[in-house]
Amino acid sequence: MILRRSGLTSADRSEPLRPFVADERAEPEQLISLRSRLARWLRDSGCGTERVETVLLAANEAISNAIEHAYADTEPGPVHIRGQVLPDGTIRIAVADQGSWRPAQPGGYRGRGILMMQECGDTVWIVRSSYGTVVTLTARPEEQPEPGAAAAACRDQFQLRRQFTDGHVVAKVTGTVSAGCEAALARELLAASCGGVAPMTIDLTGLSRDTEHARDAIQQTAQAARRVGGSTTLVVNGPRTDAWHRVAEVSEIIHSP
Template sequence: MVTAQRDPLDVRVVADPRRLGELRNRLNGWLADRGIPEELADRVVLAANEAATNAIVHAYRDTEPGPVRLRAEADGRSVVVTVSDEGTWKPARPGAGPGGRGVLIMQESMDDVRIDRGTHGTTVTLRASAQHVPEITDTVEPDAERHRLDVRTVGQTTVARLHGSAHPVAATHLRRQLLAATCGGVVPLVVDLAELESVDGGITEALQAVAHAADGAGERVVVVAPTEAVARRLTGLNEALQIVRAS
């Protein structure tokens, strides 16, 4: 149980990589003082560190370093951390190297991640509950040939064509493939199901999770459905899913 506190943590630093350790230590100490379970505290610090790193390294890339603010609260059910800056959002580029993994790490660590990108800065809101423990072990599909994902980049959009089928036990594996291809959901995604043999629980579960991540980042997921029956099955899964028929 997370105990609600009236005294949130509120730290403001200049965007300097040398201040990351201070932010982590302040947050870790605040969580410990409030008796937050160690597993939950570790997840929160990991995700907050990624959000702060993105703000410090990227928000002021072409300007003078500005402020980065970290605020943490416990609301009785969960811990909520916001990391905000007054800089400019730098869009991730899938396939352009090891960058863009910070949001993916946040998505894997937290129950909910929201990214608000505006003209006057970016705010990342992280929420995690002690009652929910994310699946952090790698999930390997029992049958490696059951589904195949072909990924390419068209402009700033990731296009993923799915072949075969995805059993429900492969949902986590497929979700991680799609999130990795879109840097945690911050890159526009088109999922092409034209070569899909069947739409089963693994597909719908993975698409729901990816759509939730994209919605939190202010993006949408376009799904190309091969038939009207598939389109009907996917309609209503998530408001961030846009279903279109294959031409």
């Protein structure tokens, strides 16, 4: 997790904050201790109380996933948590295990944790390999406003219908996506695909009009999916145009005649 805080650098401290280092066995009873130690370290870094809780929520989800799922079919192995304050005041936290990745199932409960981590910060990166999984999150220092009434108004403008087939999501968007509704659509698409982990086809042929705001929402969704190892395929009306160039860099696009 990377948290950028304005106005505070290493020069503002009498001594640099020591890195956070925790190497524990992936057992549930370790969670309370790890959360307490990480909270104390974050407070020492200068984070405010509310922001500490938000960061902890995301980090706790990443740690919980490693403890609960990485070694589900074997004896518990290690979980590694690292935190560091960089010279510009950025805080970096990574959570790693040496176990196996368990894919989320769209339409079920699993996978909501990734979406929650994304909402607590700016981005979530997941790197999976035969050596295990590393989760890195990024977050701005400011508390983000709740979607509230604005999101509700956006949902009155567009509709999203989802179908799940063998772990694949097909999301059909109809209506229109106007200014200020990009984040609302991106969130609903990510929620449908377990935070972007599940492969997803996004059908935009039912939009009443092609807008820059719709393209921005899809670009946000495709970028988030890429960061967690997912993929998106986009279906749009009409021939290939420069309007979709930015989206084509992060998503496959099928142009419907």
